[in-house]
Amino acid sequence: MDWILEILTISTLLATVRMAVPIALAALGGLFSESTGVINIALEGIILMGAFAGTIITNATGSPLLGLIMAVVAGIGMALIHAVTTVTFKANHIISGVALNLFATGTSFFLALVLTGGSQIAVSETLPNFLSISPVIYLTVAIFFASGFFLYRTRLGLRLRATGEHMAAVDSVGISVTKMRYMGVLVSGALAGLGGGYLAIEQANFFTKGMSAGRGYIGLASMIFGNWTPWGAAGAASLFGFSQALQFRISIPFVPDEFLQMLPYLITVLVLVGAIGRSRAPAEDGNHFLKEG
Amino acid sequence: MNSESRRDLLFNVLMNGVAPLVAILIAFAIGGIVIAFLGTNPFAFFSKMISLNFGSMRGVSQMIYRATPYFFTAMALSFAFKAGLFNIGAEGQMFIGGIAIAWVGFTFTGIPFPILFILALFAGFLGGAFWGAIPGYLLVRYGAHEVITTIMLNYIAIAMVQYLVQNHFMNPEWGIPHTPTVAEGAYAPSLDKIIPWFPAGTRANIMFIVVIITAVIALLLLQRTRLGYEIRATGLNPGSAEYAGINISSRSIMTMAISGGFAGMATANFILGPGSHYFLKSEYGGIGFSGIAVGLLGRNNPLGIILAAILFGFLENGALGVQLYFPNVPRQIVEIMQAIILIILVVVIELARRFLNRLQKRG
Numbered sequence: 001m002d003w004i005l006e007i008l009t010i011s012t013l014l015a016t017v018r019m020a021v022p023i024a025l026a027a028l029g030g031l032f033s034e035s036t037g038v039i040n041i042a043l044e045g046i047i048l049m050g051a052f053a054g055t056i057i058t059n060a061t062g063s064p065l066l067g068l069i070m071a072v073v074a075g076i077g078m079a080l081i082h083a084v085t086t087v088t089f090k091a092n093h094i095i096s097g098v099a100l101n102l103f104a105t106g107t108s109f110f111l112a113l114v115l116t117g118g119s120q121i122a123v124s125e126t127l128p129n130f131l132s133i134s135p136v137i138y139l140t141v142a143i144f145f146a147s148g149f150f151l152y153r154t155r156l157g158l159r160l161r162a163t164g165e166h167m168a169a170v171d172s173v174g175i176s177v178t179k180m181r182y183m184g185v186l187v188s189g190a191l192a193g194l195g196g197g198y199l200a201i202e203q204a205n206f207f208t209k210g211m212s213a214g215r216g217y218i219g220l221a222s223m224i225f226g227n228w229t230p231w232g233a234a235g236a237a238s239l240f241g242f243s244q245a246l247q248f249r250i251s252i253p254f255v256p257d258e259f260l261q262m263l264p265y266l267i268t269v270l271v272l273v274g275a276i277g278r279s280r281a282p283a284e285d286g287n288h289f290l291k292e293g
Numbered sequence: 294m295n296s297e298s299r300r301d302l303l304f305n306v307l308m309n310g311v312a313p314l315v316a317i318l319i320a321f322a323i324g325g326i327v328i329a330f331l332g333t334n335p336f337a338f339f340s341k342m343i344s345l346n347f348g349s350m351r352g353v354s355q356m357i358y359r360a361t362p363y364f365f366t367a368m369a370l371s372f373a374f375k376a377g378l379f380n381i382g383a384e385g386q387m388f389i390g391g392i393a394i395a396w397v398g399f400t401f402t403g404i405p406f407p408i409l410f411i412l413a414l415f416a417g418f419l420g421g422a423f424w425g426a427i428p429g430y431l432l433v434r435y436g437a438h439e440v441i442t443t444i445m446l447n448y449i450a451i452a453m454v455q456y457l458v459q460n461h462f463m464n465p466e467w468g469i470p471h472t473p474t475v476a477e478g479a480y481a482p483s484l485d486k487i488i489p490w491f492p493a494g495t496r497a498n499i500m501f502i503v504v505i506i507t508a509v510i511a512l513l514l515l516q517r518t519r520l521g522y523e524i525r526a527t528g529l530n531p532g533s534a535e536y537a538g539i540n541i542s543s544r545s546i547m548t549m550a551i552s553g554g555f556a557g558m559a560t561a562n563f564i565l566g567p568g569s570h571y572f573l574k575s576e577y578g579g580i581g582f583s584g585i586a587v588g589l590l591g592r593n594n595p596l597g598i599i600l601a602a603i604l605f606g607f608l609e610n611g612a613l614g615v616q617l618y619f620p621n622v623p624r625q626i627v628e629i630m631q632a633i634i635l636i637i638l639v640v641v642i643e644l645a646r647r648f649l650n651r652l653q654k655r656g
Contacts, residue, residue, distance in 0.1 A: 041440060081636065091639035094379050094440055098585050099635035105582075106628030113623040114331065217444045224438070258456035265448040272437035 012245055014133065018203055020234075020241025021140050022047060025195030026219025027226065027233035028147055029188035034228065035151065036184030037164040037284035038086055041097035043192045044216025045104030046078045050196025052108040055121050055207035064127045068136070068197040075193015076186050078104065083185040087178055090288040101216075109209040120208040123201050134202040136194070143191070148230045160184055164282030167289045177289045192216065214265065221268040227279040236271065243267050300653070307645045309592045316590070316638035317604065324630040333619050341618055342611030350490060352610070354497035357484070358566070359613075360606025361497075362387075362559040362577075364504045364598055366584025368511060369425070369556035371593035375515060376548040377528035382428060382443025383556035384581025385450030386421035388574065390557020392454050393420030394564050395572035396462075398475025409478030414503070414561050418554040424450060425553015429546035439549070447581070454574055462572075472572040481565040498566035504602075507555070508595035524548050556581060579628075586635040605631065 026043045033040035053074035058067030078100055085096040112119050127135050151157040163170045163180040171177050199215070200207045218240050219233075226232025247260045325335030346356045366383040373380035380386075394417040401409060428442040455470070462472040481498040485491040515521035523544050526534040535541050560577050564570065587605050591598030608631065612624035 085636065085639055089640045089643040091643060094381075095589060095639055096636070098381065098582075099632055099639070102582060102586060103629065103632035103636065105579075106625050106632055110623050110625040110629055113625065214444065214448055217441055221441050221445075224441075256456055256460065258452040258459075262449045262452040265445040265452075268445045269431070269437070269442050269449075272441060273431055273435040275437075 012242075015245035016238060016242040017133070017137060018241070019244040020237045021137055022195035022199045022203070022215050023219045023222055023240050024144070024234050024237035025140060025191045025198070026216050027222035027237050028144065028230060029191035029195070030220045030223040031151075031188075031228055031230060031233055032147070032160070032191065033184045033188035034223070034282055034285055035161045035164045036181045037167065037282055037287055038083070038181050038185050039093040039097070039286050040079070040082060040185060040188050041094060041217065041220065042078060042082045042100035042104075043097075043188065043219055044212050044214065045097075045101035046075045046189050046192040047196035047199065047212040047216050048101075048104045048108050048210070049074045049078050050193035051200035051207050051211055052112065052196075053193075054197030055123050055200045056111075056115065058201055059121065059124045062125055064123075064125045064201050067123075067201050068127075068194065071197025071201075072190045072193045075189040075191070075196065077189070078193070079185050079189020082189070083182045087181045087185070087289075090290075093286050105210060108207075112207065112209065120206055123205045123207070126202055126205060134198070136198045136202050139194075140198075144230050144234055151230065161282070164284050167284050167287070171289070181289075192219070195219075218264060218268050221272055224279055224281070225271045225275045227275075228281065239271070240264055240267065300649075303652075304649060307649065308642060309594070309597065312641045312645050313590055313592065313597075313601075313638060315641050316634050319637045320630045320633040323633050324626055327626060327629070328619075328622055331622055333622055338615060338619055338622065341615050342607070345614040346607050346611050349492075351492045351495065354484060354491050354495040355614075356603065356606045356610045357497040357501050358495070358562065358606070359610045360602040360604075361500050361504055361562040362580050363584055363587045363602040363605045365507070365559035366556050366581045367587035367591060367598045367602060368507065368584075368595065369421075369552045369581075370585050370588035371591065371595075371598060372511065372515075372555060373425075373548055373552040374588070374593050375528050376524045376545060377531065378429075378432075378545060378548060378552075379440045380425065380428075380443055380549060380552045380556075381440055381585065382425065382446050382553070382581075383559075383584045384579075385443070385447035386424045386553040386556035387559045387577060387581045388450045388454045389424040390417035390419075390421035390554075391560035391564060391572050391577065392457060392472070393417050393557065394561050395472040395475060398479035398565065399462075399473040399571075402476035402478070404476070404478050406478045406480065409476060410481060410565060413475065413479045413565060414558055417557040417559075417561055419557070421557015422550040422554035425556070426546055426550040429549030432549075433542040433545050451574070458572065458574060469573070469575075471569070471574075474570040475564060479565050480567075480570070481561065483567050494567065496567045498562065500562040500566055503558070503561075504599060507558075508599055511555075511595045520544075520547070556584070559584075583628075583631060586631050590634060590638060 029043055030040055050071035054067040054071035057070035058064045082096055082100055085091040086093050109119060112121060151161060159175055160180055163177055167177050222236035223233045225236040243264045247263060328335040328338050346352045366387060369380050369383040394413045397413040397416040428439045431437040431442050432439045458470050458472055463470050481500050483495050484497045485493050485495055523539045526539060527541055527544050531541055559580060563576060564572050587601045588598060591601035608627040612627040616624050
């Protein structure tokens with residue numbers, strides 16, 4: 001019964017937090033985007049591009065800090081494309097997201113081959129740990145506190161959220177719906193990009209093709225399960241972090257590895273099924289703003 | 294021709310003809326710039342691709358062989374789209390269907406051709422339909438958004454298929470994990486057995502005929518049957534469809550099942566067609582996701598999808614062949630181009646719509 005004890009150790013707890021960070025950042029990103037009514041399933045591709053850009057820049061400059069900054073920049077760049085297609089050109093949000101995910105998969109793999117000749121790149125430097133965990137983890141906690149305050153206690157935050165609830169009302173008081181939506185989407189790109197940079201530089205210490213492995217989508221599921229609130233999303237992301245931590249730490253007798261592998265995804269489906277009736281999306285989610293006249 | 298029908302014609306030509314072509318051209322231009330950056334002449338690169346695909350009947354048949362699976366995964370997206378549903382799960386449905394195809398093929402070895410071939414194909418349809426019906430049911434019963442559930446079911450399907458192959462179907466003496474080979478009764482004959490101007494022993498096989506038959510059936514189903522009408526009505530306006538007495542819940546599950554069934558047949562081209570005759574998971578990755586781009590490029594029309602699938606077959610076959618001549622350009626360049634086609638397409642379509650609106654206001 002050793003595996004039961006293994007679940008309850010400090011190291012499993014730490015692993016849970018480590019695994020949860022990229023998912024939580026993606027969930028918060030999704031929250032910012034959907035606060036303004038733009039569905040962003042491109043988070044998956046943004047994590048991947050953030051991971052790639054972070055790895056390349058860290059290795060090129062020897063500075064993981066610069067790497068993380070570039071991961072954020074790459075995330076914003078991807079999000080900008082999503083904002084242009086969905087907000088300016090009113091493309092279907094899901095289609096634009098799918099297109100960007102395909103783009104990220106192809107581009108990161110292609111550039112990895114061109115720049116290094118292989119599909120896996122080791123990271124040369126990581127940030128110094130503080131109390132045996134990455135400083136990005138502290139940063140993530142701070143970002144969650146700041147976001148909670150920003151979205152519920154500041155004028156701009158309330159305007160962002162109002163855009164997701166009733167675009168025409170926001171427009172009628174002279175606030176630009178387009179500007180609010182661009183802001184929401186770009187912030188989501190920055191957060192998911194940071195999540196990707198953390199994933200490659202701090203957590204895995206390498207980049208490999210397709211390494212986002214569904215974390216963007218799982219982040220969106222966390223956002224839904226967390227009822228579109230920062231703390232709810234963080235809680236749900238921790239649940240997923242825990243299921244991923246288990247996957248790497250234990251081997252339960254008579255349960256094949258493949259079943260542990262599917263656990264995070266299975267839990268996502270169950271969580272979505274369980275979220276019904278308790279959770280409510282912003283009213284304008286996925287809608288386009290069509291000004292009359 | 295009155296002005297209204299002229300406007301409809303203009304709408305069709307712009308949206309379904311000009312827009313996809315412009316998107317394709319821009320993607321080639323961007324791909325060409327990237328190739329030039331790598332120090333290769335893009336015109337030499339693309340003309341080599343064209344001659345590899347169209348220079349001989351062997352090239353054409355290789356292109357058709359590569360195009361065939363994309364049609365099925367694209368149909369999965371587009372069919373669900375007609376009912377207003379997003380099936381991003383073609384990848385998983387394709388794997389479940391594939392394992393079902395192989396299982397029927399290597400289990401019922403005594404059954405002759407073409408019965409076993411048809412049974413295997415039908416098993417693929419059922420496997421994919423089962424995997425597609427799950428998110429349909431979860432949507433209708435629990436309101437779980439199909440975009441995320443279909444994607445999650447992709448990962449679950451991949452792990453499950455891997456488990457089945459490694460622990461139940463595989464002989465541990467084989468180096469790579471794959472299923473046993475299917476019986477001869479399940480083989481899909483090469484196209485040259487039916488159409489003499491294809492080269493002997495080509496890998497293009499009668500699955501391409503199945504593609505054409507499937508496209509026709511899908512068109513008839515959507516345009517000429519009550520079910521098709523109800524599916525389209527649900528997609529256009531779920532509220533009025535329900536008011537008109539259509540059972541949206543059962544139609545949604547049914548649509549997702551048929552949609553998944555299309556994806557389930559995608560790997561028959563590889564498993565039953567000329568070649569290894571077994572299910573090899575690593576060979577099929579990505580066809581489900583690319584199908585999304587193929588479906589949208591084909592403007593969700595079965596005949597358009599055949600053309601879009603052939604373009605993707607052209608790109609993939611060309612990329613595989615051109616590597617020998619330009620080894621410094623990784624073949625993943627075509628994956629980037631495929632994604633760019635999709636991104637540009639949505640922008641061009643909106644521009645075309647604005648242009649038409651302006652025209653309508655003026656006239």
